[in-house]
Amino acid sequence: VLNAAVTVADEDGLQAVTMRRLADELGAEAMSLYYHVARKDDVLDGIVDVIAAEINEAVEQAGVPAAAADWKPVMRQRILAARRVLLRHPWAPGLFETRGGASPAVLRYYDNLVGLMRSGGFSNDLAHHALHALGSRAIGFSQELFDPGGQAGRAGGGSAGGGSAGGGSTRGGSTRGGPPPEDLAAQFPHLAGLMAEIAHDDPDSTLGWCDDQAEFEFGLDLLLDGLDRLRREHFE
Amino acid sequence: VLNAAVTVADEDGLQAVTMRRLADELGAEAMSLYYHVARKDDVLDGIVDVIAAEINEAVEQAGVPAAAADWKPVMRQRILAARRVLLRHPWAPGLFETRGGASPAVLRYYDNLVGLMRSGGFSNDLAHHALHALGSRAIGFSQELFDPGGQAGRAGGGSAGGGSAGGGSTRGGSTRGGPPPEDLAAQFPHLAGLMAEIAHDDPDSTLGWCDDQAEFEFGLDLLLDGLDRLRREHFE
DNA sequence: ACCTGAACACCGTTCAAGT
DNA sequence: ACCTGAACACCGTTCAAGT
Numbered sequence: 031v032l033n034a035a036v037t038v039a040d041e042d043g044l045q046a047v048t049m050r051r052l053a054d055e056l057g058a059e060a061m062s063l064y065y066h067v068a069r070k071d072d073v074l075d076g077i078v079d080v081i082a083a084e085i086n087e088a089v090e091q092a093g094v095p096a097a098a099a100d101w102k103p104v105m106r107q108r109i110l111a112a113r114r115v116l117l118r119h120p121w122a123p124g125l126f127e128t129r130g131g132a133s134p135a136v137l138r139y140y141d142n143l144v145g146l147m148r149s150g151g152f153s154n155d156l157a158h159h160a161l162h163a164l165g166s167r168a169i170g171f172s173q174e175l176f177d178p179g180g181q182a183g184r185a186g187g188g189s190a191g192g193g194s195a196g197g198g199s200t201r202g203g204s205t206r207g208g209p210p211p212e213d214l215a216a217q218f219p220h221l222a223g224l225m226a227e228i229a230h231d232d233p234d235s236t237l238g239w240c241d242d243q244a245e246f247e248f249g250l251d252l253l254l255d256g257l258d259r260l261r262r263e264h265f266e
Numbered sequence: 267v268l269n270a271a272v273t274v275a276d277e278d279g280l281q282a283v284t285m286r287r288l289a290d291e292l293g294a295e296a297m298s299l300y301y302h303v304a305r306k307d308d309v310l311d312g313i314v315d316v317i318a319a320e321i322n323e324a325v326e327q328a329g330v331p332a333a334a335a336d337w338k339p340v341m342r343q344r345i346l347a348a349r350r351v352l353l354r355h356p357w358a359p360g361l362f363e364t365r366g367g368a369s370p371a372v373l374r375y376y377d378n379l380v381g382l383m384r385s386g387g388f389s390n391d392l393a394h395h396a397l398h399a400l401g402s403r404a405i406g407f408s409q410e411l412f413d414p415g416g417q418a419g420r421a422g423g424g425s426a427g428g429g430s431a432g433g434g435s436t437r438g439g440s441t442r443g444g445p446p447p448e449d450l451a452a453q454f455p456h457l458a459g460l461m462a463e464i465a466h467d468d469p470d471s472t473l474g475w476c477d478d479q480a481e482f483e484f485g486l487d488l489l490l491d492g493l494d495r496l497r498r499e500h501f502e
Numbered sequence: 503a504c505c506t507g508a509a510c511a512c513c514g515t516t517c518a519a520g521t
Numbered sequence: 522a523c524c525t526g527a528a529c530a531c532c533g534t535t536c537a538a539g540t
Binding site for chain 2: 124126127130131134136137138140141142144145148154155157158159162163164165166168169172173174175176217218219220221223224227228240245246248249252253255256257260
Binding site for chain 2: 512513
């Protein structure tokens with residue numbers, strides 16, 4: 031039922047999952063779906079629950095314990111495991127943003143995360159702040175403003191800043207009569223400088239030169255380290 | 267032209283900004299818009315540029331310098347100024363996620379941010395990491411999984427974790443035959459415990475008990491402090 | 503109980519015409 | 522050069538019927 035929707039989304043994107051298309055996929059030739067489901071929103075809610083269940087399963091299979099005194103590496107592993115399944119469903123983050131709270135499976139994921147922090151010495155107050163600070167990173171994706179890869183809603187986000195100093199504004203320039211690409215460096219000198227220096231490490235691409243996985247872990251570790259510091263301060 | 271679209275979105279939400287509605291609002295009675303614009307995507311790209319320009323204007327009016335040796339408080343002010351305009355356009359963050367890279371105005375915003383970091387002692391490499399780590403927080407909003415307020419895409423996000431241990435799953439329970447609310451505490455013990463302890467500070471609401479502004483600043487400061495530490499390490 | 507067809511009110515977009 | 526009307530191919534959703 032819902033699995034068909036996930037398959038369609040994986041193959042042709044979220045915008046392809048339509049009631050008529052779903053009916054086609056399921057053998058049923060028409061909108062008999064409305065007997066089993068009240069609104070389309072229900073199937074969308076359903077598929078975030080399916081994905082969240084897949085995340086929980088992956089976390090358990092990876093053998094990441096639900097409680098540990100050494101909370102940090104465990105939480106890191108759980109989050110990276112979640113990220114791995116989200117990377118298989120690039121359309122899912124967009125759905126998680128709008129309907130994350132409707133899924134018991136994501137609540138279970140978060141409940142485990144809180145349990146892990148509690149057993150690691152977090153007060154409820156700090157655990158609460160931690161969930162806010164991590165935001166969507168807690169469940170394996172981050173929200174970037176720029177996505178040179180072009181695929182909107184990609185898990186883990188695309189790259190930020192310099193990455194699209196070329197990509198973004200080249201597009202803007204051609205479609206909207208912006209400045210020609212030549213004086214981009216003049217318009218955005220700092221981004222251009224940043225890009226020039228970083229891109230030279232990976233010379234064969236000026237757009238997709240960000241290592242998304244490494245950047246995700248950089249931001250994650252920055253937050254986890256900061257939280258650990260606060261936890262320790264609370265103890266001493 | 268684009269201002270009409272922003273007004274419609276502010277009043278009736280993003281889903282209300284439709285080509286026919288826009289034509290109505292503009293006096294023009296039909297789809298003459300297609301003479302001035304090729305696709306609807308162009309007007310969407312256009313309005314993120316309008317909002318980003320509003321952000322840049324607000325930052326300049328607030329007198330936040332574009333370069334400073336003491337980069338941290340300046341960056342903090344810039345980001346919080348950006349957040350203030352995003353709070354006036356709750357639908358905007360959702361658009362920024364998908365089409366952020368298409369706007370010269372957001373590129374300008376980011377360029378200023380990079381310039382600020384550079385003048386504050388960041389290497390290009392660390393500035394690049396910083397943009398990734400901050401993600402959408404750099405431009406004033408954060409992505410939360412749960413939004414008890416119900417308004418999807420609200421700037422700064424709704425509240426996370428415990429906030430919807432009640433809200434989210436009560437909804438799930440009623441619409442999808444989940445468990446009755448009574449044993450939610452049994453199903454999600456850690457979230458329930460967290461909520462019980464935190465909510466008691468603000469007893470008159472079990473759902474919207476998160477101080478979004480405070481939580482946004484908590485996560486922001488966690489990241490800024492971590493980045494400053496890395497910057498100092500690089501110096502010594 | 504379960505499915506179906508036709509229809510309704512909406513989209514974005516095209517295109518031949520109007521002035 | 523600028524606008525318009527009618528039409529097309531799609532949506533989600535309803536509803537009276539079918540078995």
